[in-house]
Amino acid sequence: MQLSTAHHDERLTAPRSWWAIAVLTGTACALMLLPLGTLPLLAGLVGGTALAGMLVSSYGSARVRVVNGALAAGQARIPVAALGEPEVLDAEEALAWRTYKADTRAFMLLRSYVATAVRVEVTDPADPTPYVYVSTREPEALAAAIRTARTQTA
Numbered sequence: 001m002q003l004s005t006a007h008h009d010e011r012l013t014a015p016r017s018w019w020a021i022a023v024l025t026g027t028a029c030a031l032m033l034l035p036l037g038t039l040p041l042l043a044g045l046v047g048g049t050a051l052a053g054m055l056v057s058s059y060g061s062a063r064v065r066v067v068n069g070a071l072a073a074g075q076a077r078i079p080v081a082a083l084g085e086p087e088v089l090d091a092e093e094a095l096a097w098r099t100y101k102a103d104t105r106a107f108m109l110l111r112s113y114v115a116t117a118v119r120v121e122v123t124d125p126a127d128p129t130p131y132v133y134v135s136t137r138e139p140e141a142l143a144a145a146i147r148t149a150r151t152q153t154a
Contacts, residue, residue: 007066008145010138014056015113022052062109064136066145069153071120073109073134080150083132084121086143091115097133108133118142 026049033044094117114135
């Protein structure tokens with residue numbers, strides 16, 4: 001049986017407010033260079049905005065996929081055969097699992113600007129990771145994709 005290429009594909013990007021902060025950072029850089037003239041002012045605006053924008057896009061962006069029998073969350077690849085039943089977490093429950101319910105041994109791909117998440121128990125007895133926590137804007141779709149991939153690999 002051939003596995004489908006992707007059941008779920010989502011990119012967690014930084015919110016628009018972060019981009020506004022990047023522009024404001026560039027503006028602040030430009031204002032610091034204001035006494036030096038127009039050319040340094042423009043260089044500070046462009047350079048400061050570009051640097052802040054690169055920081056926002058590099059940190060803020062993460063990809064969550066279920067592809068070829070694995071959950072790919074950021075740089076991690078976890079075979080769905082090693083995962084249990086996914087649990088969809090609403091905003092309140094996701095916050096609880098990010099804070100006081102969290103286990104330090106768990107794998108967590110979390111983004112503070114994404115309120116909902118999916119938590120999946122790791123069923124591999126050789127793996128010390130108790131569960132996987134993944135921030136997602138589409139928790140029902142991600143959970144369904146994991147379930148589908150588990151049935152295809154079983």
